[in-house]
Amino acid sequence: MLTRRMGLQTVGLMRILSIAYGQFPQVFKLYSRFQPGIGHLKVILEITPAGGFERARFLTVFRQLAEFFPTISQHSCCEEWETAPLYLEKEDGVSIKRVGEAADVAHLIEHVIVDMQVGLGGLHRCSGLTCGWKDPDNRFDLFVECANARVGLFASQFAVYLVSRILTKRKLSARNRFVLTLAAYMQANPSVNIDVPGLARALGWKKRDTEMALSRLREFGFFENGKDDEVREEEDV
């Protein structure tokens, strides 16, 4: 089994090969409702093994994610196919498709990234694509609209971390909420000093919890330097 290494290259069953940010015009051929002018994240992810994601296991992941990100339960599908909620209470499950493959897990990760883009990234609407490779069949390209590359980098790595933790540990620690809450606080207060005592006071947390959350934010790239407006149009000269 793969194990976690530095920089979240490999987390449990997941391996992030790369994360890029820019304009990918050809993705409009796969989904016409992407908003023009907004950049996309491209996350290349491998899930090992490709199989073994039966419905019960999938639901374990989905239910815990729905607790952590309640708006996921409001998802619905499907344009051009049928309209139905993502979560069907009467079936106690999901309707998006017949689940049971790694693509469903990659798709959930994409949803978490989308959710965080809306919650943290300043987007009112966010669309994403999960594209499963033919070969290797455990590799996925996730394209997600993104207005802030730094937030996108964080959201991608944190989403993979959360899903991987559920798959390997079966239970998501409530302490992860500190990470998300601190990210939201830092986004809302961009000029705040990044010091543990001050943040602990402001949030009413123990220093230990604040330290942990801050450490995770650093690990997941939340403080990576870089301009957020890396992608823009220029006229021909």
Add this chain to the structure above:
Amino acid sequence: MYRATPKRHNNRIKQLFMAKGLTARDSGNIADHESSPVAGLYRIVLNCESKNAGAEQRRKITVGFPTD
């Protein structure tokens, strides 16, 4: 006569993260982003949409069409 000049994307892809030991070629020819979605590369595409307008939160997902 005025004729609109088409704009061209200044497509600067910013590499935010690359796993150690990998090259762009290893991870799906990252340098060639624009061609990948139409190269018959994918066996399945799942897409979704999130909308957050004020108090209303709506999510929409479009799922599952083969790319062959």
